[in-house]
Amino acid sequence: MMRFAIAASALSLVAACASHSPTHVAPLVVAPGTPPPVATTSAAAKRMTPDAPFRAGPPPEASAAPFVPPEPVTVWLRNGIPLTFVHQTSGVLSIAVAAAGGAVDVGAAKVETVDLMLATMMAASKTRASDAVRDELARLVMPSFASDYYSDGVVVSAKMVAPAVKAGVALFADVVLHPAFQERDFAWYANVLASERDASAADPATVGERTLRRVLFGQHPYSAIRGSGADVRAVKRADVATLHARMFDASRLAIVAAGDVNEKDVFAAIDASFGGVPRHDQPPRAPATPTASTGPRIFVVNRPSASVTRVHAGVVGPAADAADGDAAQVALELLADGTLGRITAKLRRDMHAAWVRRESYTLRAARYLGWQSMVPNDEVAASLVEIQRQMKMLAVDGPTQDELTIVHDGYASYLGALLGTPAQTASTYAYASLMGLSVEAVKQGTTRRATLNAAAIGSAAARWLDPTRVRVVLVGDWEAVRESVTALGWGVSLKDENGGARN
Amino acid sequence: MRATFSHRLPLVFAFAAVTATALIAHAGPDVSGGPLSASPGQTGLHARRLENGLTVIVEEDHRTPLVSLVLRYDVGERAAPPGLHGVATLTQALASYATQHVPAGDASRLLWRAGASFSEVTYSDYSALTVTLPATRLALPLWLWSDQMGFFRETMDDARFREKRDDLAGRKKAQWTGTPLASIDAIADDELFPPQHPYHEAYGTPDSVARIGFADVVEFHDRWMTPDHATLVVVGDVTAANAFAEIERYFGPIPASTGRARIPTLAVPELAGETIVEARARVPAARLFVRWPTPRFMTTEDARLDVVASLLAGRSRAFLSWELVGNKKVAAYVWAGQRSRNLASEFSVYIEAAPGKTATEVLAAFDSAMDALMAHPLEQLDVDHAVYDTIVDRAYSWEAAEARVGEYAKYQASVGSPAYLPHDLARYDGITPSVVSDALTRFLPRDRRVVVLVSPSPKAPPGGERLSRRTVPARQP
Numbered sequence: 001m002m003r004f005a006i007a008a009s010a011l012s013l014v015a016a017c018a019s020h021s022p023t024h025v026a027p028l029v030v031a032p033g034t035p036p037p038v039a040t041t042s043a044a045a046k047r048m049t050p051d052a053p054f055r056a057g058p059p060p061e062a063s064a065a066p067f068v069p070p071e072p073v074t075v076w077l078r079n080g081i082p083l084t085f086v087h088q089t090s091g092v093l094s095i096a097v098a099a100a101g102g103a104v105d106v107g108a109a110k111v112e113t114v115d116l117m118l119a120t121m122m123a124a125s126k127t128r129a130s131d132a133v134r135d136e137l138a139r140l141v142m143p144s145f146a147s148d149y150y151s152d153g154v155v156v157s158a159k160m161v162a163p164a165v166k167a168g169v170a171l172f173a174d175v176v177l178h179p180a181f182q183e184r185d186f187a188w189y190a191n192v193l194a195s196e197r198d199a200s201a202a203d204p205a206t207v208g209e210r211t212l213r214r215v216l217f218g219q220h221p222y223s224a225i226r227g228s229g230a231d232v233r234a235v236k237r238a239d240v241a242t243l244h245a246r247m248f249d250a251s252r253l254a255i256v257a258a259g260d261v262n263e264k265d266v267f268a269a270i271d272a273s274f275g276g277v278p279r280h281d282q283p284p285r286a287p288a289t290p291t292a293s294t295g296p297r298i299f300v301v302n303r304p305s306a307s308v309t310r311v312h313a314g315v316v317g318p319a320a321d322a323a324d325g326d327a328a329q330v331a332l333e334l335l336a337d338g339t340l341g342r343i344t345a346k347l348r349r350d351m352h353a354a355w356v357r358r359e360s361y362t363l364r365a366a367r368y369l370g371w372q373s374m375v376p377n378d379e380v381a382a383s384l385v386e387i388q389r390q391m392k393m394l395a396v397d398g399p400t401q402d403e404l405t406i407v408h409d410g411y412a413s414y415l416g417a418l419l420g421t422p423a424q425t426a427s428t429y430a431y432a433s434l435m436g437l438s439v440e441a442v443k444q445g446t447t448r449r450a451t452l453n454a455a456a457i458g459s460a461a462a463r464w465l466d467p468t469r470v471r472v473v474l475v476g477d478w479e480a481v482r483e484s485v486t487a488l489g490w491g492v493s494l495k496d497e498n499g500g501a502r503n
Numbered sequence: 504m505r506a507t508f509s510h511r512l513p514l515v516f517a518f519a520a521v522t523a524t525a526l527i528a529h530a531g532p533d534v535s536g537g538p539l540s541a542s543p544g545q546t547g548l549h550a551r552r553l554e555n556g557l558t559v560i561v562e563e564d565h566r567t568p569l570v571s572l573v574l575r576y577d578v579g580e581r582a583a584p585p586g587l588h589g590v591a592t593l594t595q596a597l598a599s600y601a602t603q604h605v606p607a608g609d610a611s612r613l614l615w616r617a618g619a620s621f622s623e624v625t626y627s628d629y630s631a632l633t634v635t636l637p638a639t640r641l642a643l644p645l646w647l648w649s650d651q652m653g654f655f656r657e658t659m660d661d662a663r664f665r666e667k668r669d670d671l672a673g674r675k676k677a678q679w680t681g682t683p684l685a686s687i688d689a690i691a692d693d694e695l696f697p698p699q700h701p702y703h704e705a706y707g708t709p710d711s712v713a714r715i716g717f718a719d720v721v722e723f724h725d726r727w728m729t730p731d732h733a734t735l736v737v738v739g740d741v742t743a744a745n746a747f748a749e750i751e752r753y754f755g756p757i758p759a760s761t762g763r764a765r766i767p768t769l770a771v772p773e774l775a776g777e778t779i780v781e782a783r784a785r786v787p788a789a790r791l792f793v794r795w796p797t798p799r800f801m802t803t804e805d806a807r808l809d810v811v812a813s814l815l816a817g818r819s820r821a822f823l824s825w826e827l828v829g830n831k832k833v834a835a836y837v838w839a840g841q842r843s844r845n846l847a848s849e850f851s852v853y854i855e856a857a858p859g860k861t862a863t864e865v866l867a868a869f870d871s872a873m874d875a876l877m878a879h880p881l882e883q884l885d886v887d888h889a890v891y892d893t894i895v896d897r898a899y900s901w902e903a904a905e906a907r908v909g910e911y912a913k914y915q916a917s918v919g920s921p922a923y924l925p926h927d928l929a930r931y932d933g934i935t936p937s938v939v940s941d942a943l944t945r946f947l948p949r950d951r952r953v954v955v956l957v958s959p960s961p962k963a964p965p966g967g968e969r970l971s972r973r974t975v976p977a978r979q980p
Contacts, residue, residue, distance in 0.1 A: 055604045058613055059646050064637030065568040089566050092902055134819050143895045195828055195835035199855040202787040307680040307965050339611045354677030374677050410618045413637045416567040421902050
């Protein structure tokens, strides 16, 4: 019976992943052979003059049809967990469970407890060994569960075909809510994770990112998302189990489901599996607003004889729900978009930067707004001056009319990329819940951006992207850049590979 | 006794294959008859070839008001003249920057303004331009890309050429000096493919880019960046008829190349023995590269080696990782993969040593682990898990339009049909432990491989350097 159910599931997935309903398809014969040829157009197809007038300029700008996100429905399970359901045309049902906390529970020094918890909890449940979990996934034609780790919480997610909803949700809940945390699994994942941390410890990108977070966020829980191999080895199995019990409490969970399935079936399946989660009313501590760092603006991790310098720069930005959050984000994009940003253009064209990459993420209590680049040693100081100049110009003059048009028109459809498929929808709304944002706040993103004006963007740039707030981490040959960088007078501090102070 | 779920795998194949069978049904010759089905949101796959040879594939998907497109040129750095690798990347960069009707820098600005996400990549086998934007702006990338294809050379001058060439050379230099193992990776690749092979030095270097002249770019463009070497795929909120009409308008008048150039199909290189390279790099611990030339992309053997990689260092089965990281603790990280390419693939193992362990010690442990794997055959359950891991994510990825455009283009360019998914997945069916053992024996022999032993050295030049090289002839010719 199950086989028929899964076969039907597979067929329904076709509607999402392929082009049309499989009920119209001839019996399946899978045998490699000569692929079907493509057709050719008629030989009588009309030829046009190659340099026709329509090529003279870009095609007329038709207004983009706005993407209207499907309407979410939110209900509460019997233990109070909010469940947001979004009906979307797809044979795939995606479920995401957001669990708030983590870093704020254990503190920056023990942040690896969170990652290790995620890795180990997916291995096996109290009633299913790891092979049994994998067997069941295969039986239900489900991919492995996924997990994402943020400074404000974690999101675990599953995908399944519609007819497998009941069994799929039950399996997902069993693994997520009742992990075995067996000693053998824990030891294995701890070793793997510690080894990975050791292996990447000296990677310039890792060093730069880690150092900048510590410089910007100090002792705040946001100051570390990864630790060292030693940090991982210091985590005990009991720490992981304790954190899981704390985070996967009904008072901390939010669930999002999206797909083309019967609403009542989804509610019933999820309530049956997640409605019994105990509720101890132990919400995570609200993260404090990070304080802006003072003192030196440049931090150096010395890599003798490196011929190029890796530059990481950033500021602490507004909180997720701040009124000027969108404006600050847009200001950063106008400065450091990897293709068209003002800083990008100048550094690529005049300073021989290999690339410039914007780096930003939204945290509940503060955004991180920054960028990375790789610059020849002899251009490092000049590039920092140029970056400062560009930031000031944006703060004083605001965006150009062309940039403002890009902000308004360019974002007209961005919700389509955030909420276009069930997986995207589940992920977006689950993350929003960790940020303390409502689904309405997400849906109104396009409208908010469409109403941003030059003054608002300039004001946000002046407030959040003031050059004196920027902290810069240089990973490169200190001797090669010492003279020119010191001459800037911004203050310099040397750091070790872990972002700690160096004598 | 452990259960096996091999009896369930056919369901997985069925799931994915039915998907693709649906597509095949739409790969027919005529779009005038309209869609063959009416499932919510989507109405089928249609394919045409324009008179000038451009292959066009359109799939309607009306779930969001967006459209994804890819223009894939079936050529990359492998087509570069000897010593001029980087010419494909440079040609694409110049074309994207300015053409006869598109002023310098406007292409990116217009796409950004239209709300597009976009990218361009150039590999050894192909280059691809990808964009997702509001469906009402479908004509914009068609206008930009057709100008790149048909009106490239008119506005290019020597100053612009030099600026872009120097920019690319600078970025190559930054890559080579900013990545501790950049040279080592290249050395390992070049040991696999002899100097006359199109993949030899296909990655391009600052020097090879600096050698490229204006005429080289023009010649490369006129020879390769032509309709008959390209596939254009459109998936999204469009009607097929309208999309074909727009594509015909912009691309139809562009002439085909004069005599379609082709890169000859070559036999997979055979190594004469085991080549051992000793090298040093600025890494905190030793590294080990082991590589073999293997059968090309989309062959049955290529799929089997995907499964071998999953067994060695995959998600649910990772015998090498378990042995080297978990048990022997000689390694910190293990990666294995079949890097599939059109002319010849390569199977690659990359190991980061645990602190204090030498590359030679890691190699010995690796060989010992591989011996153990051969001596104690796998169970069917292990193979099934590896197969499942290899294909299930791919099947689910087809949900997103931006993923499907790339897949359709890949199949069309590689095997001549966008609807090849069932055939592709059929390659993974019926893989047994003995099939895996056979693949290990045939394709990953110890006496015909490239080994690079990397010692950590803070004094090594950026990117690393080779210290010595020797080849031990294979036991049998």
